[in-house]
Amino acid sequence: MTLPVQLYRTGDRLGLVLAYASLIPAFIVFYRGSTLFHDRSWVQLQLFLGTGCNAVFSKALKEIVRIERPQATCEALGLCGDLGWPSTHSQISAFAFFTMLLRRKGQAPLSPGRTAAEAAEIWILALLTASVAWSRVYLGYHDVQQITAGLVFGTVSAAAWHALCQHNIVRRVLEPVLRPFKPLVPHLKES
Numbered sequence: 001m002t003l004p005v006q007l008y009r010t011g012d013r014l015g016l017v018l019a020y021a022s023l024i025p026a027f028i029v030f031y032r033g034s035t036l037f038h039d040r041s042w043v044q045l046q047l048f049l050g051t052g053c054n055a056v057f058s059k060a061l062k063e064i065v066r067i068e069r070p071q072a073t074c075e076a077l078g079l080c081g082d083l084g085w086p087s088t089h090s091q092i093s094a095f096a097f098f099t100m101l102l103r104r105k106g107q108a109p110l111s112p113g114r115t116a117a118e119a120a121e122i123w124i125l126a127l128l129t130a131s132v133a134w135s136r137v138y139l140g141y142h143d144v145q146q147i148t149a150g151l152v153f154g155t156v157s158a159a160a161w162h163a164l165c166q167h168n169i170v171r172r173v174l175e176p177v178l179r180p181f182k183p184l185v186p187h188l189k190e191s
Contacts, residue, residue, distance in 0.1 A: 008139055010190075018135035024128050025092040032096075046170050050131040050161040054095040057157060058088040058150070073140030080112060087142045087150035094154025095130040095161075101123055 008015030032051045035045040067085035074080040102120060133151060136142040144151075164170050 007101040015139060018131070018138050021128070022089060022135040022141070024132050025089045025096075028092055028096045030176060042171060043103075044173070046123045046161075046165045049106060049170070049174075050158075050165070051092065051095060051125065053161070055088060055092055058086055058091045058153065061086055061149075061153065062088075067145075070140060071142045077140060078143070085143050085146045085149055086134070086153050087136050087146045089136055090129075090133045090142075090147045090150030091154035091157070093132040094151045095158045096121075097125045097129045098155050098158035099162060101178070111136060 008019045020134075028065045029051055032044070032048040036048045062083040062085065065085050066083060068074065069077070069079050069082050069084035073082075074082070101122060106120065129151075137144060137147055
């Protein structure tokens with residue numbers, strides 16, 4: 001596996017920082033996979049699969065809509081002809097942020113009963129989501145419309161996935177699929 005290369009102008013320190021910020025979705029996927037491996041819980045399995053389904057949904061939307069990356073920067077990036085709507089990076093980041101927010105029962109970050117760590121986690125993920133969106137525009141990979149579409153579809157996907165998980169639909173689909181692999185797949189914890 002190789003991490004994607006994010007291009008930025010030589011000497012542009014902000015561009016360098018944003019190029020690293022642009023890699024956050026790759027780390028989100030890695031984090032989801034590693035927490036699933038560590039926790040072996042239904043919740044982590046659902047979050048990991050939801051992140052994957054969201055990424056596939058983004059790629060499918062790109063193929064259906066077929067809007068290319070911004071013409072003003074595509075040649076410098078070597079991406080002319082590549083599809084850019086919606087931004088998969090923004091969609092994965094928004095999905096991660098909103099699934100966490102929904103799992104926290106939709107409470108506001110500073111609501112009573114929320115721990116300082118939970119509030120910090122929400123604010124940090126919100127900041128990371130915004131930095132991914134900004135980095136993709138600043139670096140020229142997407143325009144504002146492509147980023148907005150990614151954020152909207154990531155949010156809608158998170159709400160839909162959360163509803164499917166809350167009503168145990170995902171689990172009811174997965175249990176029969178995993179049954180033949182029971183000797184290979186350790187028992188999944190409830191939380």
